[in-house]
Amino acid sequence: MHTLEQLRAGKLKGIRRLTLCCGLTEFPREIFSLADSLEILDLSGNHLSSLPDDLARLSRLKVIFCSQNQFTQLPAVLGQCPSLSMVGFKSNQIEDVPAESLPSQLRWLILTDNRVKSLPDNIGDCTALQKLMLAGNQLSELPVSLANCQALELIRIAANRLAVFPDWLLSLPRLTWLAYAGNPFSHQLEQQALRAEQRKIDWHRLDIAELLGEGASGLIYRATLRQNDYLQPVAVKLFKGAMTSDGLPLCEMAATMKTGRHTGLTQTVGQIQNHPDGVDGLVMALIPNEFGNLAGPPSLESCTRDVYPAELRCSQSVLLRIAAQIAGAACHLHQQGVMHGDLYAHNILWTNTGDALLSDFGAASFFDPAELHRSEQFQRLEVRAFGCLLEELTARCDDLSVSVQEALQQLIAACLQPQMAYRPSFADICGRLQQITQAS
Known part of the structure; x- marks a missing residue:
């Protein structure tokens, strides 16, 4: 300043x-x-x-x-x-x-x-x-x-007044990160997610401790959930209720609750009720201290690509484990009709042994899996984001065997294919990663 x-x-x-x-x-x-x-x-x-x-x-x-x-x-x-x-x-x-x-x-x-x-x-x-x-x-x-x-490559059109989704957007060959929740055309699916059965947790059963972090949409605290005689360590996210760069916090909460459980996702325990100030919030599983962010967000210079620590290197086994867990998490989300919208390394928590969690649903949007053509387009759009991630991780791996490197380069090229229809699905990606891992 x-x-x-x-x-x-x-x-x-x-x-x-x-x-x-x-x-x-x-x-x-x-x-x-x-x-x-x-x-x-x-x-x-x-x-x-x-x-x-x-x-x-x-x-x-x-x-x-x-x-x-x-x-x-x-x-x-x-x-x-x-x-x-x-x-x-x-x-x-x-x-x-x-x-x-x-x-x-x-x-x-x-x-x-x-x-x-x-x-x-x-x-x-x-x-x-x-x-x-x-x-x-x-x-x-x-x-x-x-x-x-x-x-x-990235467009945020959430929380506007769009009555229909502009389909021509999906013809853009490099479009990778898209957020559109909070528009009239997506309202019904969002309301269905908010009305879905979700465990309610009374605010007065929570003992709030120190602030762990602050994101665009809310504050995250360490807390303890009292359940009869059992004390469960948890994290509590209290939404600010203001517009973020990605959209509305209410839409983020709907997406977080819709995702369900998967080993590659941060887990939601329940939705807070009876907050004295009427603040919306979620109780989430507390992430162990050994997890950290895989990268930092894009800089002014990099624009759309994450900034990694200069010293970050990973082994072949760790790379393949991270890739498999994130691909599996994305596949699970798409089965629920949720597009993450911000599949980036800076939204991935990881350990040096290769455990990985996809987090932050602030840019998430809903689609109807029953609308096969449209849903396949949204899914393959996000496949390009995975291709960028895999490309970045591969560049930071020093012990790739020739065969694994060739297989990964082929997968990256397929994910970054300009014509969306020719990109693999996440189910295909999970299968190919399993084959690469077994052959390595």
Whole structure:
């Protein structure tokens, strides 16, 4: 975090990233003194409603964040910035997205939690677009021109007003991570999941201990569940009730309860009732301390791909065990009519012996397995995410035998096949992984 005083005193000369959160109501003109070096500008958490018409003087600017401000329109001047590729305006009051506001090199657009009712047709000209975050708006349709964005890999359209799913999205050859829960077309399946039989746990039977972590949708605490004379260590997730980058916490809760039990998934014990403040929450199995996140989330540079610790290496046996458990977990989810939507290494908990758990259902969406063609498309979309994961793990394994490496490369290629219909199902993947393991 920087200060206006530092900026005005010339102490920030030459910096690449500037972060100012100090109640700004106007864009500080002193920022232009950094034009020779500034690449990332973060003005989130202020009271801004406009940007200067000469913003393009920041010719090196690649990334701009103006979340949690007071913009009602995405500034048209953004489209004039020659190097701008990432635009983040989450949680404003944006209703209008002018055609002129979209930079030609746009890779990553965040408009989560606004009031956007439509997008301009020229978004289809943003052929470098990889990541599009639109959850929590008022969209009733998407421009068909988005089909031209052949590089698009991740899209969040949850919690909008879409009456029908835009089928043409599934023709995008690189689409990998999709979240659409909380729209009218998915409402019935979500309500069925929420009404399904689920163990209810009275809040007063829980003894809450320390905070274990905080995600986009809620807080997770260590707790003890009192059951007669038995004390069960558990984790408690209390939902914030606010919009997240992926969608609505209520939809996440529905998906979590729908998943059922599987050894490759984090387990839900029950749904909390009678919280004194009416907060929604889940009681979950406590994950042993030896589990940790397999990777970190994507960076500004990697955009859609996770960031792994530089030192992370795994053996062939560990790689195959992780792959089999995650493929099995995804197969189980799809049998329940749930698409995870965020099958990434940063949502996988693992141990150095290869135990693995797929977690975090914030981007999960429902589909009807009885609609065979549509459900197969959703499943094979997620197969591409598994292919990315397997590719990343294979690159971090030093003791692969020639035969195993060849078999895994063939499986990766099949999962990443641009034509969705030619990708294997997760049932097929589980079978192929079993064969590879037995032959290794």
